[in-house]
Amino acid sequence: xxxxxxxxxxxxxxxxxxxxxxAASGRTFSSYAxxxxxxxxxxxxxxxxxxxxxxxxxxxxxxxxxxxTISRDNAKNxxxxxxxxxxxxxTAVYYCAADPSGSYYSGPDEYEYDYWGQGTQVTVSS
Numbered sequence: 001x002x003x004x005x006x007x008x009x010x011x012x013x014x015x016x017x018x019x020x021x022x023a024a025s026g027r028t029f030s031s032y033a034x035x036x037x038x039x040x041x042x043x044x045x046x047x048x049x050x051x052x053x054x055x056x057x058x059x060x061x062x063x064x065x066x067x068x069t070i071s072r073d074n075a076k077n078x079x080x081x082x083x084x085x086x087x088x089x090x091t092a093v094y095y096c097a098a099d100p101s102g103s104y105y106s107g108p109d110e111y112e113y114d115y116w117g118q119g120t121q122v123t124v125s126s
Contacts, residue, residue, distance in 0.1 A: 009120030022096030030074035033106040038092035047108035
């Protein structure tokens with residue numbers, strides 16, 4: 001069983017920055033492919049970013065490319081999402097997800113991920 005706990009959400013003005021963290025349980029975190037997703041009110045959950053278990057490969061949704069950066073620290077069992085130049089349309093609940101299957105990398109398909117955190121709210125005011 002893998003438990004994921006997100007933190008770092010909050011209220012920020014447009015153009016500002018936030019850094020989300022996702023702390024994972026489990027001894028083999030370094031073998032988990034990880035991803036970030038988000039869900040805005042009234043919308044379906046959508047892919048934001050993904051990172052391979054080594055951290056050597058990353059992938060971003062077009063809507064956040066160049067503004068968001070996903071990274072991980074395997075020694076701390078934590079994955080991060082640095083969000084810069086935030087826009088009101090980035091407002092959503094952000095979820096981290098884990099694929100512990102041993103796949104090097106899991107992309108934008110949420111069905112590739114077996115474990116999800118409870119989410120953290122990000123609100124960007126205009």
